[in-house]
Amino acid sequence: MNLTLRIWRQQNAEAPGEFGTYEIGDVSPDISFLDLLDLLNEQLLQNGEQPVAFDSDCREGICGMCGLVIDGIPHGPAEASTTCQLHLRSFHNGQTITVEPWRSAAFPVIRDLIVDRGALDRIVQAGGYITAPTGSAPEANSIPVPKKDAEAAFDAAACIGCGACVAACPNGSAMLFTAAKVAHLNRLPQGRPERDRVVRMVAAQDALDFGGCSNTGQCTAVCPKEIPLSAIATLNRELLSR
């Protein structure tokens, strides 16, 4: 495939950014989008130019580090996929692809396509710790958990903290992320003693640069782990009950 990439270049949060245009040719449709950026960076280095800065770690869709807005969609056009799991076969030969960082007031650009997502960590931090006895692991069946609660908690725990939901939301809201964290802890008996975490986490979210939720649903549409909007309903119920 031969592709044209329009990539956001920005030295730091204060510097003005602009798109750079790069041609890259003869790439396999089977490589991932991050592999493509690796190849581009090799090309740039060979030409004595600055490589494009971008985040990645596992490249298996589990760590949440990667995150690019590709042609206007966080994580690109493939459904339920992270950027690292997106392959060039989702595009066509000769296509021009626009690549940007997450755009949100809460995520300042560090450089090029890398943003600071520390605000999500501060929401989790506000939730505090879980009280749990230390020592050897208790017998697994000593705390009965209804199957539907176990499954709902497990589904919510699939959130990888990538921030695509924030980037997609017209309000820059982190509600789906916060809801996933609250739902996964508050639905299990082990997490209930500290159910008040929901109050602190929502307060932290509101105090940071995130917007409010107006139920547009863009968050769940781009979420690589398909966290449903019903997680936000769980969060709201938990918040009202506290």
Ligand code: SF4
């Ligand atoms: S809810 Fe989905 S989109 Fe948002 S941080 Fe978690 S995995 Fe990413």
Ligand code: FES
């Ligand atoms: S690099 Fe880990 S989820 Fe993409």
